[in-house]
Amino acid sequence: MMECTALESLIEMGFPQNRAEKALALTGNQGIEPAMDWLMEHENDPDLDDPYVPPQGHVPSTEEPPEGRTPEAVQGGTEPTLEELAEVDNRHTLSEEEKREQTKRMMELISQKQREREEREKRESIEREKQRRKQGQELSLIRQKLQEDEMKKLAEERRKEKMEEKLAKQRVREKIERDKAERAKKFGGGCSSSSQASNPPEPVAPTLVPSSPSQEPPVKREYDxxxxxxxxxxxxxxxxxxxxxxxxxxxxxxxxxxxxxxxxxxxxxxxxxxxxxxxxxxxxxxxxxxxxxxxxxxxxxxxxxx
The missing domain is CATH 3.10.20.90 (Phosphatidylinositol 3-kinase Catalytic Subunit; Chain A, domain 1)
Structure with missing residues (x-):
């Protein structure tokens, strides 16, 4: 039968018998190529090597088709042609050379499927890398925006500090001017020049003036x-x-x-x-x-x- 030839071919290509039987059964015994596709798609299944168990209630037909007729011809109700009969005979009587050729074709098919899978995985890997880089760029833009906002905030704080320092210096200068005016008014009148000559004014203790911020000792600054x-x-x-x-x-x-x-x-x-x-x-x-x-x-x- 065709199924036996396909099973033998899969086993000769190195597939375990359990896998080959399961692949043929689950693809409806459609031939080697569908079974190969199924094996490639399910090669990582944990139960791949378990024996195949037909579904309950399913009884495989043991009825042999009439001699000289293919199962397709029996189901279709038509007489097989000479070409179909010759094909059936060839399936049952494959020579060693034909088996080797069939095995070679199947191995080429396996290689092609593997290349296709590798290409697909490579494309998926490239796409994942693109997504990762895109997310990284978006994250970088967000971080850059936050840093720009922080820099603007820091610049505004520095501007306010300079303004406050300028106002403080201005207040100190005004106080010095007021103190000078008061001392001039106090010692400029109320006594004659002779009395001033005989009794020189006592030295006045200098008025303590708060030092300007620039004169204060430097304070260690905390950088953020x-x-x-x-x-x-x-x-x-x-x-x-x-x-x-x-x-x-x-x-x-x-x-x-x-x-x-x-x-x-x-x-x-x-x-x-x-x-x-x-x-x-x-x-x-x-x-x-x-x-x-x-x-x-x-x-x-x-x-x-x-």
């Missing part, structure tokens, strides 16, 4: 942002502003998304002076703790060449 410059492998550099409390991993992610030096392999970040190579543990630490605030220069180096 830092500017990072990253030198790439080809000599170019990237510059970006980060929050002082952001982790060093944010700088590494920024470099991965924006580097144009053609490097795809993993890399290390390091400083030249004092020389320090940042580890994976350092990636979880904030920039402020690593001493990179208010500004720093980092260098990209291939792993293993640090």
């Amino acid at each position: 942002q830092c500017r990072i410059q990253v030198r790439l492998l080809d000599g170019t550099s990237l510059t970006q502003t980060f929050r002082a409390k952001e982790q060093l991993a944010a700088v590494r992610l920024y470099v991965e998304l924006n580097r144009q030096d053609g490097g795809e392999e993993p890399f290390n970040l390091l400083t030249s002076f004092p020389r320090r190579v940042f580890t994976e543990e350092d990636m979880e630490k904030p920039l402020q703790e690593l001493g990179l605030v208010p500004s720093a220069v980092l260098i990209v180096a291939k792993k293993g060449n640090s």
Whole structure:
């Protein structure tokens, strides 16, 4: 029968008997090619090697078609042609050469199916990478917008501080002028020139004037942002502003998304002076703790060449 020939061909190609029988049965015994397609699609099924069990209530027909007639001819109710009879005879009497040719064709079919699957998986991988890069770019734009808003807010705060400092200096100057006028009025009249000569005025203790903000000792300032410059492998550099409390991993992610030096392999970040190579543990630490605030220069180096 045709099914036996297909089963033998699949077994000769290296498929286990359970798989071959199951593939032929579940494809309706339509031949080797449908069975091959089914095997390629279900090669990762956990129960692929389990023996095939026909559905309950299904009794396969054991009735043989009349001699000289194909099953298709019996179902269709027509007499088989000479070509059909010859085809049936050829199916039952395949020579070794024909079996080898059939096996060769099936192996080529297997290779073609595998190439098609690899191409499909490659396209899907490329599409996933495109989606990942798109999401990374969107995330970068959102982060850049937040940083711009933070910079605007910081600039506005600095402008207000300068304005307050200017007003404070103005108030100090006005007070000095008032004190001068009061001293001139106090010592300018009420006594003759002779009495002033004989009794020189006692020295007046200088009026304490609050010092201007510029004269106050400098106060250590807490920075909430830092500017990072990253030198790439080809000599170019990237510059970006980060929050002082952001982790060093944010700088590494920024470099991965924006580097144009053609490097795809993993890399290390390091400083030249004092020389320090940042580890994976350092990636979880904030920039402020690593001493990179208010500004720093980092260098990209291939792993293993640090």
